[in-house]
Amino acid sequence: MANPSLLILAGDGIGPEVMTEVKKVIAWMGDKRGITFDVSEDLVGGCAYDKHGVPLHDDTMAKAQEVDAVLLGAVGGPKYDNLDFSVKPERGLLRLRKEMDLFSNLRPAQCFDALADFSSLKKDVVAGLDIMIVRELTSGVYFGEPRGIFTEGNERVGINTQRYTESEIARVARSAFELAKRRNNKVCSMEKANVMESGILWREVVQKVHDEEYPEVELSHMYADNGAMQLVRNPKQFDVIVTDNLFGDLLSDAAAMLTGSLGMLPSASLGAPMANGRPKALYEPVHGSAPDIAGQGKANPIACVLSFAMALRYSFDLGEEATRLEKAVEQVLADGVRTADLMGPEGGVPVSTSAMGDAIVAALNASL
Ligand code: NAD
Numbered sequence: 001m002a003n004p005s006l007l008i009l010a011g012d013g014i015g016p017e018v019m020t021e022v023k024k025v026i027a028w029m030g031d032k033r034g035i036t037f038d039v040s041e042d043l044v045g046g047c048a049y050d051k052h053g054v055p056l057h058d059d060t061m062a063k064a065q066e067v068d069a070v071l072l073g074a075v076g077g078p079k080y081d082n083l084d085f086s087v088k089p090e091r092g093l094l095r096l097r098k099e100m101d102l103f104s105n106l107r108p109a110q111c112f113d114a115l116a117d118f119s120s121l122k123k124d125v126v127a128g129l130d131i132m133i134v135r136e137l138t139s140g141v142y143f144g145e146p147r148g149i150f151t152e153g154n155e156r157v158g159i160n161t162q163r164y165t166e167s168e169i170a171r172v173a174r175s176a177f178e179l180a181k182r183r184n185n186k187v188c189s190m191e192k193a194n195v196m197e198s199g200i201l202w203r204e205v206v207q208k209v210h211d212e213e214y215p216e217v218e219l220s221h222m223y224a225d226n227g228a229m230q231l232v233r234n235p236k237q238f239d240v241i242v243t244d245n246l247f248g249d250l251l252s253d254a255a256a257m258l259t260g261s262l263g264m265l266p267s268a269s270l271g272a273p274m275a276n277g278r279p280k281a282l283y284e285p286v287h288g289s290a291p292d293i294a295g296q297g298k299a300n301p302i303a304c305v306l307s308f309a310m311a312l313r314y315s316f317d318l319g320e321e322a323t324r325l326e327k328a329v330e331q332v333l334a335d336g337v338r339t340a341d342l343m344g345p346e347g348g349v350p351v352s353t354s355a356m357g358d359a360i361v362a363a364l365n366a367s368l
Contacts, residue, residue, distance in 0.1 A: 006069050180239060
């Protein structure tokens, strides 16, 4: 059977620095686990603009459509701030998401015990937290028509339209149920069916997909405002949360911050299954290119490493290896290894990006 294929787009700023550490993990997988990936690399963002005059070349886009998964570092930086909107680095990322039709955005919020003090919530509320927010990414109020600023009588009116078709709701619901089956088998769907017709339809369709296709998964429904409250009151009650684009935008940011540093947060965006049954997929850390620390060896590579762990689990059916990698990260943190962003008030000496990557590989070795 062909090796699984991975396209690496390291991008700008700290992107290449954190990706170097992921490449150490990929090499380790080949050497020690006999798992070899066909890895190709290309440009996205500012570096692609520098070479091609566009933030994503057509050839790169075509490659992204062919591989089993894309792993992206970060794009952007002050050098590109004054470019025309159409060629800004972020447009490269948006083109990937749009043309791969990545409708399901997975944002885990996982709190490693060693970092529980970093949360703004009490330690016992967040320690051991492991939830997944599934946000619909390609429809809803950010895309619905009509939209715009119009004049009515003698004043202006701003209009956006929340719009969801049954099939758009059903496909993201399926994505959430599939995830739940690999986790703790619970889905909570959030909308505002009490005040929005699109919410009524959302609830009906999620329930129907559940009853017809996933009756073994536990499903509950919650109004999104209550969901926000419950997320900070008792986040551990959740396993998978599925919600629309707007509510998901807010809820996933709030949930992410339960766990501390931006340098720790991975994400995945999944699309429809390809011919081989795997979903189209883009994995990337939540953070940006961090120009303030780029080139200084200070970046925390864990968000990018954990994004690769998500790829192992969701694109390559290597759930055990994903868990091994996550446990290695957990071990390193428990051993007190910290990049600068993870230094608490008690201080200490931070390690470099490269030393953090080496520590993760050492923990992987120790896991054998
Ligand atoms: P940012 O995420 O790059 O940085 C915010 C803060 O977090 C900075 O102080 C940075 O040093 C720190 N930080 C981020 N990642 C870190 C890591 N791995 N380790 C340690 N510290 C880390 O956000 P920003 O400063 O608002 O944006 C910088 C550039 O990145 C902009 O050009 C922006 O458009 C772009 N951006 C790209 C993406 C992406 O590629 N997905 C996402 C957000 C921002």
